[in-house]
Amino acid sequence: xxxxxxxxxxxxxxxxxxxxxxxxxxxxxxxxxxxxxxxxxxxxxxxxxxxxxxxxxxxxxxxxxxxxxxxxxxxxxxxxxxxx
Numbered sequence: 001x002x003x004x005x006x007x008x009x010x011x012x013x014x015x016x017x018x019x020x021x022x023x024x025x026x027x028x029x030x031x032x033x034x035x036x037x038x039x040x041x042x043x044x045x046x047x048x049x050x051x052x053x054x055x056x057x058x059x060x061x062x063x064x065x066x067x068x069x070x071x072x073x074x075x076x077x078x079x080x081x082x083x084x
Contacts, residue, residue: 005049013053016080020057027059027080033073047076054080 012029019027034046051061059080066076 005046008046009049009053012050013057016054016057016059020059020082025082026062027054028077029054029080031076031078032069033075051078058083 015029016027029050031047031050034044055061060083061078062081063079064076065078066074069075
């Protein structure tokens with residue numbers, strides 16, 4: 001991975017770990033579309049790497065919502081829960 005992707009992944013995993021350590025039941029991060037993402041259908045690697053970082057803490061993906069920001073760019077709000 002590159003430095004920016006490593007930083008994003010580590011940052012998101014750190015937020016997930018902090019929420020986990022606080023005993024939170026849900027974790028709801030917010031992902032913006034990477035500026036480097038081409039305008040065609042493809043893998044959004046930045047999002048995948050951040051999700052992998054969150055899953056590595058122990059969270060499980062529950063639901064996923066994608067909408068558009070004020071400029072029409074995709075943004076995602078996944079909901080992670082503690083496994084039962």
